[in-house]
Amino acid sequence: MVIVSVTPEIGLDDGYTYAGGLGVLEADKFYAMARLNKPYVVITLLYNNGYVDYVFSNDNNPVPMPQRQPRSFMSKLTPSGYLRVTMKDTEVYVKVLEYRFNNARVVFLSPQSPRWAYELVDRLYIENDLESKFYKYVLLAKGAAEYIRARVGLRNVDVIDLQEAYTAMLPLVLPLPPQRYRIIIHTPGPWGHPSFPAELFRREFGYRFFEDPVILTELGLSMSGEVIVVSRKMRDVVSRVIPHHMHKVKAITNGVDSARWVDGRVLKAFNEGKLTVEGLAGIKQEMAKELESYLSRYKPGLRIGDSITIAWIRRLTRYKRPDFVVRFIEENPQRDGIVFVLGGKPHPYDEWGLAMMRRFRELANKYSNVVYIPDYDVGVAKFVLPRIRLMLFTPFPGWEASGTSFMKTSMNGAPTLSSRDGAVPELIMDGVNGWLFGVDERCLIDIGSDPRANDINEKEYAEFSYKLNQIIQLYYNNRDEYWKVAVNAVNTFMNKADIVGVLKQYYKF
Structure with a gap:
């Protein structure tokens, strides 16, 4: 059949x-x-x-x-x-x-x-x-x-x-x-x-x-x-939107194809049961050199070395809150030992997303430790995501159905700092295999008109900023503990978020 x-x-x-x-x-x-x-x-x-690519005009408009x-x-x-x-x-x-x-x-x-x-x-x-x-x-x-x-x-x-x-x-x-x-x-x-x-x-x-x-x-x-x-949390969210259909709603949480997204070195170590703190640290050091070479096409002269590479990369739209990383960079300009990798593009009719695209490019032009990838696509993602050190996943609570970018990086030993949305509450344990901030809101709040949205954003940004600074300090002051979180991320996500397990739930084979 x-x-x-x-x-x-x-x-x-x-x-x-x-x-x-x-x-x-x-x-x-x-x-x-x-x-x-x-x-x-x-x-x-x-x-x-296709969909859309962008070039920038002389006055920085996409x-x-x-x-x-x-x-x-x-x-x-x-x-x-x-x-x-x-x-x-x-x-x-x-x-x-x-x-x-x-x-x-x-x-x-x-x-x-x-x-x-x-x-x-x-x-x-x-x-x-x-x-x-x-x-x-x-x-x-x-x-x-x-x-x-x-x-x-x-x-x-x-x-x-x-x-x-x-x-x-x-x-x-x-x-x-x-x-x-x-x-x-x-x-x-x-x-x-x-x-x-x-x-x-x-x-x-x-x-x-x-x-x-x-x-x-x-x-x-x-x-x-x-x-x-596509997540357990989403089932709770939609229960307030389609109560008359809930008798036939079930949650099957998304996953990712490890064979497609996990670097061969990490995959080999995991499959052989040899994934250790020392081994993962060595693999990620090799990856840092590869990432430096790759990103030089966007930022000539970029030096990564032993820096922590922090990425916010996905579709540019308001509910995903790219403004969190923009604000953090502006409040912490040109910090030594940190490289920010920004990427993504908006729908061409999304004025808010287009404005954020301009901001990403302005930051990359202004700061030597910020890289912007405007042509982010599957090919770029397959190279960049495994090689970063920390992923930022910041959707407004209640709006993200599942999310999979954090799954891809976690499988590759790059843990995530995330809001409590989508599939995250099912997979990330704060301080164990990643880090969490914010509230676990389970209803749809209109982020454009509801006055609660601004209050949530301000409170969550404060916690996001505090947690991100803590993670950076952990990376430089207690590197083994950082890599323990990264190893835990690989083990958790390889076992719980592989797409084959998802497909077995869909099709009962």
Whole structure:
């Protein structure tokens, strides 16, 4: 029996078909299922110009640029014929390309004609208007339905996993018993729960919904037999948002693919039972030299040596609180023995994120011990994350569904200073395998308008700053204790956060 996963993005080692954590997670699942030789089909769209890259103007403003799909990626896709679907009462021709690995494959749907259909997949998560956004996901639903019918066969399908609400129109065009569908909610934030005018559904599908607008998440929740959220804390958070669906909600905490993300030296020592304080310290010293060489492309003349490298690297958006590290750097300028590695990019319509991108670049230009990586992607992450010494994970409490960047660094012996959000409360013990700050809030507080948000931010920043200074002192005054925390991090996360264990919970093999 075949497992089918439908997703708006996937972050493979090649190509630009992802924007952030969801895509990287789905790729981790794909690679792990392929190595396990499981029959696994991922269906997504092929975006002609990827997501977004940035260049900076002379006055330090980030300018969004398209990401043309590289030839090296396109050459790895195997053409697999065409599908025909009907949209806007017009026949749309969809080219099928497959990325194959053992018994698993990623199916990319690429509309060829008419022109308006081709233009729907110009960019990931970037559209000119609401109707174009609606039809982008109609295309994913109808293309996936036709591929499943014609190429997989309904009798051969074990389960169809709908990754995030963008895929929730599939049950409208491929009606199956609810137990054949599961919807996985990857974020409590509003951006993951789009809504569209009921009139668009009437025109395209003939349905006359009572609700207007129609919320895709509610559609997916209603038509799926099971709902999965990606951490235990997230289950508590969503219980205040979808109480009428909680009878079918379960938590399966995210993980990461250790074979993909863990440095071979660390992996070998762990697998052989030879991971020691002295051994890990030696490996990380080698890594520091490699990181210094790599980061010199962003900061010529950078010297790391024995410095503690502290990283804040992920998608730039308000709830992840990149302003915490900005504030700390400004309050502690040019401290000896510390190198800050900043990375990430925002959605091009996110003015707050764009402003923070400018601040990151200004700090890198101002201070010799700050490096900014504006083109942060999977390839950069696979090199940088294993080689840092400390990860900063700072989401506003209640807003992070799970988070996986801290899992990747912890597996590589770089522990995390984290707020108590996402999957963190399940995995990090303060002072044992990482460090914690802040409160474990389990409801969604509007960070833009609720006056409590500013109070929480101020209190949590004070604790964050205090804890970070303590960790820096520990690193320089009691190095063995620091490495003990790092070794504990490797042992904890390798045993509890590997994606194979997650997949066993999903698919019961």
